Amino acid sequence: MPQTIHVPVHHELVIKKSRFIACVQPMPDRAGAQQVVARLRAEHPGAAHVCWALLAGGQSAAVDDGEPSGTAGRPMLDVLRHQDLEGVLATVVRYFGGVKLGAGGLVRAYTDSVAQALLKAEKIAIIRQRTLRCAVSYPLEGLMRRELELAGAELEQVEHQQEVLFTFRLPDDKADALVGRLNEAGSGRIAWIEEPC
Template identity: 65%
Template sequence: MPFALARPAHHELVIKKSRFIACVESVPGRDAALTRVAQLKAEHPDAAHVCWALLAGGQSAANDDGEPGGTAGRPMLEVLRHQDLEGVMASVVRYFGGVKLGAGGLMRAYTDAVAQALLTAEKIPLIKQAELACSVPYSLEGMVRREVELTDAQWLSVDHGSVVTLRFALPETQAAALVRRLGDSGQGKLAWLGTDNAQNV
């Protein structure tokens, strides 16, 4: 099961006078990650490198920002993958301390900085959601609302026209049982609308 982060996690390492300042945080996608990298570069104008890795929306990215190829972004990305995280980016700001670490030393430093940050992170399971919509006469609106509110559902919209159209999202595992209950209680007057889109919320 994939996880998201409840809040950003931080860690700082000092290796042979180089500082590695790691942050792992939630981001929706690549654009937000690039904005965050630009912000970090502005906050740390004297840093030698701002390396980062991203896993979000089915996309992954890794950037070494001038470090030798494959020594920073990719090792950071592997840490995120091993933690089964989604919608996250890891960034490490490096202040060079004057001593070269070599490729192996760099890979260990970037990996450890991110791994240590994640040791303190609170992870939240991402639950697959089903989006449902139905229409009912006004006389049944209260019954539908009560049934939906007994689940872990989230209201998306309620529209009052010639009938009441209710849209909501709930954990996919609860959807089939709710559809059955509403069908039984709907006296044949409840119509399901074609919006059954499963999505991660």
């Protein structure tokens, strides 16, 4: 099950005089990630590199920022994927200490920086939600409200027009069962406005 993290976590690693300052934080999209990276560059003008990796809403990124290709961004992204994270940005600011680490050493340093930060993270399961809309006759309004409450659905909107229009959300894995129960309890008199998927 995919997870995200609750609040930003940090870890600093020093390897052969190079400082690796890692931060892993919740991030909904690429635009937000780029703003964070720009802010880090401004806050750390003496840093040699600001590398980052993002997994958010189908958007992913792995940026080496001048490190040899594949030695920073990709290893960081692999840590995020391995831990099944979503909506998360990992950044590592590197201050070069004068000693080259080699490709293997860089991969280990960036991987360890992010992995160590994640050890401090409070992870939260991501529960996919589904929004459903239906119309029922007025006599079925009470039944709908009871069934939605029993299912733990979040009632977003109720509109009283010629019929009663319900808009509600619930965890995706519970939606099909509720639709089946409602169709049965309503004897086919519930009209789904947007086909449940």
